[in-house]
Amino acid sequence: xxxxxxxxxxxxxRKFLVRGGLGTIGVLAIGTYIFRNAIRREILGTVNSLEMxxxxxxxxxxxxxxxxxxxxxxxxxxxxxxxQGAFTGIAQMAADELSVSMQQIxxxxxxxxxxxxxxxxxxxxxxxSGLWQPLxxxxxxxxxxxxxEASQKLNIDVTQLQxxxxxxxxxxxxxxxAQVAEGVKNWEVPDTPKLKSxxxxxxVGKPIARVDLDAKVFGDPIFGMDAQMPDMLYGAVIRPTxxxxxxxxADIATAENMPGVVKIVVEEDFVGVVAKSMIEAENAKxxxxxxxxxxxDLNTEAITKIITVGNGKSTIIQKNGDSLNEEGDLVRLEFxxxxxxxxxxxxxxxxxxxxxxxxxVKISTQVVGITxxxxxxxxxxxxxxxxxxxxxxxxGFGRRLHTPHAVQAAVMSKAVGKPVKYFFSRKEEFQHDMxxxxxxxxxxxxxxxxGLLHGLEHEFVSGDVGNNSALIPxxxxxxxxxxxxxxxxxxxxxxxxxxxxxxxWHVDLPFATSWWRSLGLLANTFAMESFMDEMAxxxxxxxxxxxxxxxxxxxxxxRLKNVIKAAAEKANYSEEIINGRAMxxxxxxxxNTPCAQVAEVSIIDNEIIVHKVTVSLDPGLAVNPxxxxxxxxxxxxxxxxxVLYEQMFxxxxxxxxxxxxxxxxxxxxxxxxxxxxVLLQGKDTPGAVGEPPLGPIAAAIANAVRRLTGERLxxxxxxxxxxxx
Amino acid sequence: MEISLTxxxxxxxxxxxxxxxxxxxxxxxxxxLKGTKFGCGKAACGxxxxxxxDEAVRSCSYPVKFVDGKKVTTIEGLGDRENPHPVxxxxxxxxxxxxxxxxxxxxxxxAALLNKVPNPTDEDIDNNIxxxxxxxxxxxxxxxIHRAAKLQAEINTNETKEI
Numbered sequence: 001x002x003x004x005x006x007x008x009x010x011x012x013x014r015k016f017l018v019r020g021g022l023g024t025i026g027v028l029a030i031g032t033y034i035f036r037n038a039i040r041r042e043i044l045g046t047v048n049s050l051e052m053x054x055x056x057x058x059x060x061x062x063x064x065x066x067x068x069x070x071x072x073x074x075x076x077x078x079x080x081x082x083x084q085g086a087f088t089g090i091a092q093m094a095a096d097e098l099s100v101s102m103q104q105i106x107x108x109x110x111x112x113x114x115x116x117x118x119x120x121x122x123x124x125x126x127x128x129s130g131l132w133q134p135l136x137x138x139x140x141x142x143x144x145x146x147x148x149e150a151s152q153k154l155n156i157d158v159t160q161l162q163x164x165x166x167x168x169x170x171x172x173x174x175x176x177x178a179q180v181a182e183g184v185k186n187w188e189v190p191d192t193p194k195l196k197s198x199x200x201x202x203x204v205g206k207p208i209a210r211v212d213l214d215a216k217v218f219g220d221p222i223f224g225m226d227a228q229m230p231d232m233l234y235g236a237v238i239r240p241t242x243x244x245x246x247x248x249x250a251d252i253a254t255a256e257n258m259p260g261v262v263k264i265v266v267e268e269d270f271v272g273v274v275a276k277s278m279i280e281a282e283n284a285k286x287x288x289x290x291x292x293x294x295x296x297d298l299n300t301e302a303i304t305k306i307i308t309v310g311n312g313k314s315t316i317i318q319k320n321g322d323s324l325n326e327e328g329d330l331v332r333l334e335f336x337x338x339x340x341x342x343x344x345x346x347x348x349x350x351x352x353x354x355x356x357x358x359x360x361v362k363i364s365t366q367v368v369g370i371t372x373x374x375x376x377x378x379x380x381x382x383x384x385x386x387x388x389x390x391x392x393x394x395x396g397f398g399r400r401l402h403t404p405h406a407v408q409a410a411v412m413s414k415a416v417g418k419p420v421k422y423f424f425s426r427k428e429e430f431q432h433d434m435x436x437x438x439x440x441x442x443x444x445x446x447x448x449x450x451g452l453l454h455g456l457e458h459e460f461v462s463g464d465v466g467n468n469s470a471l472i473p474x475x476x477x478x479x480x481x482x483x484x485x486x487x488x489x490x491x492x493x494x495x496x497x498x499x500x501x502x503x504x505w506h507v508d509l510p511f512a513t514s515w516w517r518s519l520g521l522l523a524n525t526f527a528m529e530s531f532m533d534e535m536a537x538x539x540x541x542x543x544x545x546x547x548x549x550x551x552x553x554x555x556x557x558x559r560l561k562n563v564i565k566a567a568a569e570k571a572n573y574s575e576e577i578i579n580g581r582a583m584x585x586x587x588x589x590x591x592n593t594p595c596a597q598v599a600e601v602s603i604i605d606n607e608i609i610v611h612k613v614t615v616s617l618d619p620g621l622a623v624n625p626x627x628x629x630x631x632x633x634x635x636x637x638x639x640x641x642x643v644l645y646e647q648m649f650x651x652x653x654x655x656x657x658x659x660x661x662x663x664x665x666x667x668x669x670x671x672x673x674x675x676x677x678v679l680l681q682g683k684d685t686p687g688a689v690g691e692p693p694l695g696p697i698a699a700a701i702a703n704a705v706r707r708l709t710g711e712r713l714x715x716x717x718x719x720x721x722x723x724x725x
Numbered sequence: 726m727e728i729s730l731t732x733x734x735x736x737x738x739x740x741x742x743x744x745x746x747x748x749x750x751x752x753x754x755x756x757x758l759k760g761t762k763f764g765c766g767k768a769a770c771g772x773x774x775x776x777x778x779d780e781a782v783r784s785c786s787y788p789v790k791f792v793d794g795k796k797v798t799t800i801e802g803l804g805d806r807e808n809p810h811p812v813x814x815x816x817x818x819x820x821x822x823x824x825x826x827x828x829x830x831x832x833x834x835x836a837a838l839l840n841k842v843p844n845p846t847d848e849d850i851d852n853n854i855x856x857x858x859x860x861x862x863x864x865x866x867x868x869x870i871h872r873a874a875k876l877q878a879e880i881n882t883n884e885t886k887e888i
Binding site: 082083084085209210212213214215216217218219220221222223225226277278279342343344345346347392393394395396397423425426626630633634635636637638641659660661665666667668669671672673675 | 743746750754758759760761762763764765766767769770772799800801804805806809813816817820821822823824825826827828829832847850851852854855856857858859860861862863864865866867
């Protein structure tokens, strides 16, 4: 795995237009980028280290900036804010290259009508890393344009001018950006200027408070659920409770005459109700009797049977040296992880307004471009007639990479000629999630005479993550042979081992599984790093030393070693049990970001308690160290929730449970009281942050439990057997 | 049915067809205060937490008829940018929110806790703050709750001095 920096992207075929607008002076910077399809470029072996660049394959102009009459900059972000702090990092990068203060930058979600639509998604931990080069270049370009214009207006040579907080001055005269921009008809577009040096940055690299902090502390109506439109009606869509149900018919007679009902919309693929109020829509929905066909009476056991290594089709995704034979002292362990729900607190919701040949959709989405395309296709409109207005996301986690509800709301709106708002009930969220797929892993290893691994093999099977997703072109899976999401973290990262192999098995599940924050990383690292711990114990070696001795000295290997050392040092890693507490160690690499964690665990009243987690992360250049720490803390807690509590079941053909509580999640009382984060910088550009810290947590906890009880727990959620407590 | 309530200090009368309508929807859709969130509709996540007569209530499962003649406070009435409540101030100082959706509910639950237990222990926090946060901001929230307790104590001390 090489350290492939994505810093070489250049702004190309740029053009800047000028447009006047209400309340704005009207500088609209517009540019397009070279399309670099990372997935096609880097197939297989390096997918694990993939850093998705910001990609765009459109020739359409894109609005990035507006200069307002108050001398502020409105930055239209193609990346969505879902808690990961993207807006703050984006504001820092732009403020520095534009020479304005943080207070002068207002980041907003780019509506698709700006043309600034991301061809990929907000996901994959790519927002800051992907925008690092292009956004700074665009910002610098705008600064140069304003500077040249000011030079003409003031009749002062550019070299005699300086900029401070959006004010250009020289020889006693000055103009604000707003004054410079006013009335300009033709802008001179410069070549990409030289960027400032890191030392010149006031904001990049600093732990600046989130730009959306006030809005979120004072309860501003910023989320998709809060969106409204004038004259809005409420919709509801009937969803089956059984897996695999196909709609046959609906008896709508009773519902049609219920109070408040405006229309029952019967389509080939769904039945919707539009009513004057949300409650009336729900009541009518409950009065519709739908006949569903061919549901399957499935249960968890049947799903587990499908998810078993050896089923389906296999692809070798990594191989080095010879295969392991069964002779000698071969260790073989199996691991399992369950179906996981996204369980984001904001349900999926949308407001759509279809009027003649155009549509407006307000929605919290991670895929503005795909949402737009799907709505346009269903309504038979050109994509430029559909304006997606994104809102803040009340949690993303991959759930909002699928937005068929936008299409349904648009169809209902078209049917009644008014805007329609609708959102999922919590039961619908749980039953119609695009789940984290269950997985099964078989890992084999053999030690040599020195107590190091002679060989290591990981075979695993998972439901779809990237396959069958609108984000992954259909032609890709047959070429790659593996699911680009499911294999994340499935590779052998101990490149010093002479013989290793990783094999992915593909099976089809009867319900939809998809992207869940960190994709395959959580499950794969749980299995791999639990196994490594078991081998360290067998070799009678310190778990940290055992790992360090088996990593090659290539670029990513050195960075991995450094995070391992840093975590062990910071946590004072010890294999002694002190005051009933044991430490568990684990490490992972995801999207070229290495992470190591130490979990301090005890068992109290038969429960696994996580007291403290030390995280060491090397995200490269830290644009906002505080937000990176926040992501580490969040990953640790979301991860431990999945590791200790979360599990969906299939009972009598239905996915269950359908409410928080029965779907147990980490609460305040469960969260570690201490989370200690160490950040390293092993490369000079920003890397992935939002997902990599989800890698080690499962094995770190399981390895601590192993040291406390002697029992190797091999299934998530981790449950102590009666024997050990 | 007409229901009178004092919402964030203002006396309002709302006309509801069904007196069992959850308070949440009256607050969000009739009174247009969107800070109180819908999460589950079954009082299981706490995103809809607000105060009725200074007690924390999960408004998604609280029939509106029970607030007649009572005082309702939502996140919008807890404090504002000029005069943040100590809980909001602490949330800002600890940079707590990530996605932010569950945070009003947590702040309302915390403010209610501090009214009863001005200096909560970790155990008090564990037992009383039982909302769900998916981003996993619990670690910072705990710090913010302790900080809010201190801020509130300082305000109370200052007020006492002035008397």
